[in-house]
Amino acid sequence: MSRVTRRVVSRELVDREQELGVMAGAWDEAVLGLSRTVLLAGEAGIGKTRLLSDFVAARPEGPALVLRGSCVQLGDRALPYAPFREVLLELCSALSQETVHELAGSGAATLSRLVPELAPSSRDGTEGELVDVLARLLDRVSLERPILLGVEDLHWADASTRALFGYLVRALRTSRVLTVGTLRSEPPPDLAVEELLDELLRLPHVERLSLSRLSPAGVSRQMRGIMAAPPPADMAERVVARSEGVPFLVEELTAAERAGNQGVPEGLRNLLLRRTKSLSGAATAVLRAAAASASPVNEATLGAVSGLDDAGLRTPLRELVTAHLLVVDRRRGTYDFRHALQREAVEDDLLPGEASELHRKYATLLESDDPALPDDQMIRAAHQWWLAGDPNRCYPATLRAAAAARRMSAYGEELFLLERALSIWGAVADPVTSDVNDRGDLLLAAGRAARLGGRYDRALELLDEGLTDVGREDIDRSAELLWEESLLVRSLGELPAVEERLRSALDVAAQQPSAARARLLNALLQLQLHRRDPAASQTLHDAVVAAEGAGESAVAAHLRVTGAMLMADHPRETDAALRQLEQAGEIARNQDDVALALRVHDARAHVLVASGRPAEAERAAREGLELAATRGSPVFIHDHLVGALVDARWATGQWAEALSVLDDALRIDRPDLERAGLYARRARLLVAMGEIDLGAADADAGRQRLDRAEAAPDLHTIVSLAEIELALARGLTGAALDAAHRTYTSYGDRATVDSVRQLLLVAASATAQDASTERRTDSRWIAAAVAELRAQRPGEPWDSVLSAETSDGDPDCWRQATESVRGPDTPALLRLHTLLGAAKVRLARRPLTAADRTAAGGLVDEVIQEADHLGALLVASAARNLALRARLRVNDREPDDSPVPEGLTRREAEVVRLLALGQSNAQIAAELVISIKTVSVHVSHVLDKLGVSSRGEAAATARARGLA
Numbered sequence: 001m002s003r004v005t006r007r008v009v010s011r012e013l014v015d016r017e018q019e020l021g022v023m024a025g026a027w028d029e030a031v032l033g034l035s036r037t038v039l040l041a042g043e044a045g046i047g048k049t050r051l052l053s054d055f056v057a058a059r060p061e062g063p064a065l066v067l068r069g070s071c072v073q074l075g076d077r078a079l080p081y082a083p084f085r086e087v088l089l090e091l092c093s094a095l096s097q098e099t100v101h102e103l104a105g106s107g108a109a110t111l112s113r114l115v116p117e118l119a120p121s122s123r124d125g126t127e128g129e130l131v132d133v134l135a136r137l138l139d140r141v142s143l144e145r146p147i148l149l150g151v152e153d154l155h156w157a158d159a160s161t162r163a164l165f166g167y168l169v170r171a172l173r174t175s176r177v178l179t180v181g182t183l184r185s186e187p188p189p190d191l192a193v194e195e196l197l198d199e200l201l202r203l204p205h206v207e208r209l210s211l212s213r214l215s216p217a218g219v220s221r222q223m224r225g226i227m228a229a230p231p232p233a234d235m236a237e238r239v240v241a242r243s244e245g246v247p248f249l250v251e252e253l254t255a256a257e258r259a260g261n262q263g264v265p266e267g268l269r270n271l272l273l274r275r276t277k278s279l280s281g282a283a284t285a286v287l288r289a290a291a292a293s294a295s296p297v298n299e300a301t302l303g304a305v306s307g308l309d310d311a312g313l314r315t316p317l318r319e320l321v322t323a324h325l326l327v328v329d330r331r332r333g334t335y336d337f338r339h340a341l342q343r344e345a346v347e348d349d350l351l352p353g354e355a356s357e358l359h360r361k362y363a364t365l366l367e368s369d370d371p372a373l374p375d376d377q378m379i380r381a382a383h384q385w386w387l388a389g390d391p392n393r394c395y396p397a398t399l400r401a402a403a404a405a406r407r408m409s410a411y412g413e414e415l416f417l418l419e420r421a422l423s424i425w426g427a428v429a430d431p432v433t434s435d436v437n438d439r440g441d442l443l444l445a446a447g448r449a450a451r452l453g454g455r456y457d458r459a460l461e462l463l464d465e466g467l468t469d470v471g472r473e474d475i476d477r478s479a480e481l482l483w484e485e486s487l488l489v490r491s492l493g494e495l496p497a498v499e500e501r502l503r504s505a506l507d508v509a510a511q512q513p514s515a516a517r518a519r520l521l522n523a524l525l526q527l528q529l530h531r532r533d534p535a536a537s538q539t540l541h542d543a544v545v546a547a548e549g550a551g552e553s554a555v556a557a558h559l560r561v562t563g564a565m566l567m568a569d570h571p572r573e574t575d576a577a578l579r580q581l582e583q584a585g586e587i588a589r590n591q592d593d594v595a596l597a598l599r600v601h602d603a604r605a606h607v608l609v610a611s612g613r614p615a616e617a618e619r620a621a622r623e624g625l626e627l628a629a630t631r632g633s634p635v636f637i638h639d640h641l642v643g644a645l646v647d648a649r650w651a652t653g654q655w656a657e658a659l660s661v662l663d664d665a666l667r668i669d670r671p672d673l674e675r676a677g678l679y680a681r682r683a684r685l686l687v688a689m690g691e692i693d694l695g696a697a698d699a700d701a702g703r704q705r706l707d708r709a710e711a712a713p714d715l716h717t718i719v720s721l722a723e724i725e726l727a728l729a730r731g732l733t734g735a736a737l738d739a740a741h742r743t744y745t746s747y748g749d750r751a752t753v754d755s756v757r758q759l760l761l762v763a764a765s766a767t768a769q770d771a772s773t774e775r776r777t778d779s780r781w782i783a784a785a786v787a788e789l790r791a792q793r794p795g796e797p798w799d800s801v802l803s804a805e806t807s808d809g810d811p812d813c814w815r816q817a818t819e820s821v822r823g824p825d826t827p828a829l830l831r832l833h834t835l836l837g838a839a840k841v842r843l844a845r846r847p848l849t850a851a852d853r854t855a856a857g858g859l860v861d862e863v864i865q866e867a868d869h870l871g872a873l874l875v876a877s878a879a880r881n882l883a884l885r886a887r888l889r890v891n892d893r894e895p896d897d898s899p900v901p902e903g904l905t906r907r908e909a910e911v912v913r914l915l916a917l918g919q920s921n922a923q924i925a926a927e928l929v930i931s932i933k934t935v936s937v938h939v940s941h942v943l944d945k946l947g948v949s950s951r952g953e954a955a956a957t958a959r960a961r962g963l964a
Contacts, residue, residue: 009251009324010225013054015218016047019209023055023180025950026207030178031064031146032951033920034939035205037169037179039154039197042211044341045248048182051211052150055180059148065094065141068150071157072295073340074383078158079295079376080410083151083165084134085114091141092118093331103140106630107133113408116374130409131164135171142176143920153340154183155193159412159453162196169200173936174921185210204940213245222247226254248339255324272345275323282308283316287325291346292358294383296334305361359388367397375404382417391427398424399433402445411453418446440470440477447484456491459484460498467501478505479516479523486523489530491673493711499527513549521546522559529562530712532750537566554593557584561599564607569753571795574611578604594631598624602637605644610754612795612825614651621645639665639674646681653828653870659685659934660925676705677715683722687729688829690873691934699723713747717755724762729874736766737779744785753789757798760785764805765833768840782806797821801834811845814838818859832867832875835859836882843886853888861890904945909963911938912946916955916964 013020019040026036040048056066067090069083088111092100101108101118110133112118138147151165169179187194200206214222219240223231231239235257243249252271276287289306290297303313317335320326325342326335337343350358363384366377382401385394398421405414422442425431436442443466450459463485470477482505485498502524509517521543528536540563547556560580567577581604588597601624608617621644628638642665649658662682666675679702686695699722706719720743727736740763748756760782767779783806790799797820804810804817818838821831839859842852860879867876883890904912907928914924921935928935939951946957958964 010222012221012225013047013050014221014225015214016051016054016211019051019211020055020058022207022209023051023178024058027059027146027148027178028952029950030148030176033174033176034951035172035175035177035179037181037200037203037206039201039206039208040180040182040211041185041208043185043246045246045339046185046211046213047247048211049152050247052152052180052182056148056150063145065091065145065147066150067091067094067147068152070152071154071161073153073156074294074380078156078161079379080158080160080405080408080413081114081164082376083157083161085376087149087151088115088118088134091137095141100137104133104137107136109630111137113375131167131171134164135168138168138177139172139175142172146176147178149177149179150182151179152182154181154197157190157193158410159192160408160410162193163412166196166200169203169206173205176920214247214250215245216240219243219245219250222250223254226251227258248341269345269348272342273349275325276346279323280316280319282306282312283319283323286313286316287320287346288350288354289358290320290326290335290337291343291350292355292387293362295380296329296332296336298332298334301362301365302335304365305358356388359384360390363388363393363397375408378404379413379417386420391424392429395421395424395428395431396433399436402449406449411449412455415446415449415453415455415458418442418449422446438469440466440474440481443469444477444481444484447481451484451488454491456488460488460492460495472505472508475505475509476516479509479519483519483523486526489527493673494531495527499524502527513546515547515550515552515555518543518547518550518552518555518559522555525559525562529566532713540566553587554591554596557587557593557596558599560584561596561603565603568603568607568610569793571611571793574607577607581607594627595637597627598637598641601627602640602644605641605648609644609647609651610752612797614648614825614827617644618648618652621648639678643677643681646678646685650681650685650829651825651827653866655685655689655870655872656925673705673711673715676702676711677718678702679705680719680722684725686934687722687725688874689871690877691937692726692729694934694937695722695729696726699726713750714752714755717743717747717751717759721755721758721762724759724766728762728766733766737763740766741779741781744781748785753793753795756785756789757795757802760789760802761798761805761830761833764802765837768805768837797823797826797830797834801830804834805837809841809844811841814841828866828870829872829875832863832870832872836863836875836879839863839879839882843882853886856886857883857888857890860888864890904942904963908938908942908945911935912942912954912958913964915939915942915951916958918955 023038026038030036040051042048052068056068059066067087069086069090072079072082088100092115095103097117100111104111104118108118110130113130138149141147149168154162154165157165165181172179183193183197197208201208220231220236223236223239231254235254239250239253239257243253249271252275256271256274276284279287285306286302286308289302292305293301299310299313299317302317303309306313308316317326321328321335324338327338328335337346347355363381366381366384367373378397379401382394382397385397388394398417402414402417402421405411405417422439425439425442432438436445443462447459447463447466450456450462463481466481467478470481472478482498482502485495486502488498489495502520506517506520506524509520521539525536525539525543527533528539540559544556544559544563547553547559561584564577564580564584567573567580581600584596585600587593588600601620605617605621605624608614608620621641624641625638625645628641642661646658646661649655649661659682662678662685666678666682679698683695683698683702686692686698699719702719702722706715720739724736724739724743727733727739740759744756744759744763748759751759763779763782764786767782786802786806790803797817800813800817800820804813807813814837817834820826821834836859839856842856842859845852860883863879864876864883867873867879882888910928911924914927919927921939925935939954942954943950946954948954948957955964
């Protein structure tokens with residue numbers, strides 16, 4: 001059949017000059033290292049993809065990398081990570097697979113879950129690890145080549161894709177990356193997409209571009225571009241009226257008009273199907289087969305589904321491409337619809353039986369006996385069986401797909417698939433498999449997937465249903481379900497109903513040792529540890545006896561790790577705790593038990609921090625994080641290791657390094673309770689370094705997350721410490737004292753000894769600053785608390801320092817405290833605090849001798865030098881103020897903090913100088929030994945003060961005004 005090819009797409013993009021300008025500005029910013037994100041929103045057919053494509057085409061040739069991927073719709077779902085698999089494939093194509101492997105380093109095994117060719121897959125990793133590895137890879141690439149990252153059809157994004165997209169937008173703030181996401185403006189199928197976008201739009205570097213319909217003049221311009229000539233006035237009038245300015249409809253209506261079909265059907269579906277009516281029978285069959293594929297499809301698959309051989313397929317394919325119904329991706333050898341609306345119309349036009357048969361053919365083709373079948377292919381096969389309406393074939397395929405999703409760390413998709421399997425359980429002739437004995441097993445697996453995917457409330461619902469299904473008599477499976485429920489305490493807080501069920505199950509379980517009894521006791525232990533219940537020690541002992549009696553060496557080892565953590569509060573038991581951890585570590589190595597090994601590293605780091613051995617604690621935490629990077633790690637263990645590493649670096653004076661670790665960790669969307677502790681740690685560091693506003697924001701973030709659930713006492717104490725130190729920095733001494741008293745009263749007997757010591761030290765310091773006699777009387781609780789702590793859980797140098805703080809200026813106590821903090825393992829801030837306090841006590845002597853002034857001056861000078869080295873601005877400022885008031889002679893080399901031209905501070909001037917040299921925020925942070933987040937804030941202030949809107953303008957202005 002002969003056919004004249006006519007253009008249906010205009011060469012000119014009309015009415016989009018403003019949007020292209022915004023995107024060009026965002027790209028210029030990104031190239032300079034100020035990452036930007038643009039969300040292109042508009043109704044179906046409005047031209048989102050066309051706008052992105054034209055913007056890409058308009059970029060000048062050069063080192064820039066364009067990486068694009070689309071969410072792949074599977075019915076009302078999407079294929080997990082689909083756009084990022086495409087992005088990785090594009091990256092491998094642009095740089096070579098070997099280069100990507102080298103840049104990813106140990107993370108290549110993690111990325112192989114998306115692109116198996118990169119390395120042998122790491123199957124025990126976590127979603128958090130995957131997002132971190134990909135973010136680091138893109139960041140490294142962007143150092144050499146700026147990246148335009150396009151993620152299309154976000155309205156179809158699955159939970160894993162949403163999490164990864166959101167993380168990249170947050171994480172790549174200092175990278176040379178412009179991220180562009182496209183989505184339909186109407187409410188998405190999953191409201192979680194809308195929630196993510198609302199959250200992202202609160203970020204200052206994210207903006208939304210809403211594409212409006214074309215004006216009548218714009219429609220005419222588009223028609224002229226399609227026809228290569230001005231359209232007749234009457235035709236233009238009809239197309240303007242019918243299309244209502246939607247570019248895709250303008251194309252379809254113009255094509256219909258040119259074919260002589262002026263009586264264009266009113267309905268959109270009929271309009272989209274009009275051009276299919278003139279197709280040959282073979283082309284119609286191929287088009288319908290393509291519609292049922294739900295994604296781009298190659299020739300071999302299209303031929304098999306439509307029943308045509310290679311020779312018989314090529315003619316209808318050429319007909320469809322010529323008619324602009326299908327487009328070819330020559331690099332991948334696939335065909336897809338020119339527009340999603342066209343696919344939807346053709347798919348909706350399929351008869352039920354016709355659709356079912358096509359989906360059955362696709363499912364059969366996708367399935368194979370190959371054990372190396374790609375995970376995404378398993379998921380596609382399960383979806384096709386679901387659409388085919390065959391529960392007996394769909395059920396086992398869905399279970400295989402759920403396992404594939406789990407291997408990809410796509411826990412949201414795994415949960416969806418397992419719930420789908422549950423929905424057809426009753427319709428399956430034989431639902432028992434090698435992994436599933438009954439419905440209770442499915443509910444257990446679904447509950448675990450919900451927990452790992454952050455759907456904590458849903459996890460509890462599924463696990464409760466599982467307990468109902470299995471019944472109290474099946475103690476082994478009840479123990480498994482209750483163990484899973486006990487792990488939810490970290491995110492949901494106190495779970496009294498779970499504890500009640502646990503105790504009931506323990507009544508049913510035999511008293512003799514068994515794996516089930518050990519697991520139940522371990523679950524009960526998790527709840528008791530969460531609230532620091534004194535009964536935890538006895539539960540721990542009973543659980544160890546039960547585990548060892550049942551031959552469960554790994555379980556017993558895990559319990560011994562927990563026991564070591566309990567010993568951390570008792571310095572005299574440190575050596576015994578470390579011996580227990582060494583034994584557990586040996587079992588982990590022998591059994592290659594990664595989860596146990598990570599817990600050993602975590603516990604060892606915390607025990608060493610609590611016992612005043614921060615250098616060793618830092619090594620233990622780093623080893624744990626290195627293991628997590630290569631073998632994967634649950635989110636909460638990773639956060640615990642980060643917390644231990646930060647605490648160790650805080651103690652040893654590596655504050656910039658500690659901030660860098662926190663900045664990196666907080667890019668990931670951690671569970672609320674876990675993130676609260678990390679935000680609080682960063683707030684305390686920032687306040688100590690004089691970044692009061694930044695610290696306040698983090699303290700608020702920690703409190704907001706803490707208020708959403710009942711948290712552990714220690715977490716409450718850590719967040720309260722941040723708030724108390726912030727209040728003191730703002731001069732709100734009374735508020736700080738009140739908060740300290742409330743916190744100690746509520747949690748002092750259940751928080752860790754390290755947290756309680758810090759709380760009492762801050763409270764004592766606040767008392768010393770408060771001139772109110774009444775307040776001093778009210779603060780007698782501090783001395784009583786210090787005496788009780790020393791009696792029950794003694795430890796130096798804290799005991800000497802706290803005794804001095806509550807001694808009412810006793811010289812001997814302060815001399816002993818000063819001597820006690822001279823050791824190399826003394827936390828840096830504790831030493832500075834103590835030396836400054838000793839100087840004040842010395843200056844308070846009456847009569848004040850020359851020797852007293854000389855000694856005080858030496859102490860103050862020592863504080864200034866170390867505080868400047870640390871970046872401890874608040875302590876350094878307090879020491880300088882004391883020296884000024886007391887007229888002490890100190891060897892102060894204080895930097896000049898007077899303003900420089902343009903109203904910039906000295907630090908901002910340093911940032912401008914480095915910015916003018918073309919350095920990124922990360923490079924500036926390394927040069928000035930401050931955090932990347934702090935650099936970002938300084939850059940924002942610089943732009944405001946110089947009256948410019950970009951880094952490039954700031955650099956040019958600085959050079960013109962002699963600032964660089």
